[in-house]
Amino acid sequence: MADNCIFCKIARGEIPATVVADAPTCMAFRDLNPEAPVHVLVIPKAHVPSLNEVASPALFADLMQMAREVAKQEGIAASGYRVVWNTNADGGQTVFHLHAHVLGGRQMAWPPG
16 A cells, blocks of 8 residues: 555545445545535555556456445435546546545436536
8 A cells, every 4th residue: 555645544544534335355435525415435445546557357346346335325226326437637536546436316417527
């Protein structure tokens, strides 16, 4: 894990977060600046800077499965939700630790950006 990475610090329990799911390889917590009624971040516990650096298909599967489980748990699976991966600066990534945004609880607009 990267020493100064905010998401690594959350994964290590050094910074508090409202955790909604936890597994050996990943965890999910509420976004501090929600863009939808439900806005949860799903992160790997190990430091991975972006989607470009994911080396393990199993890790990516764990993250996507957790995103799906969070949507069910939050009650948005049936009505619909969005899973967003922002990758690098032009893709809108601001924290360089891989994370998925699980967004729902309202109608999503398209195009998103």
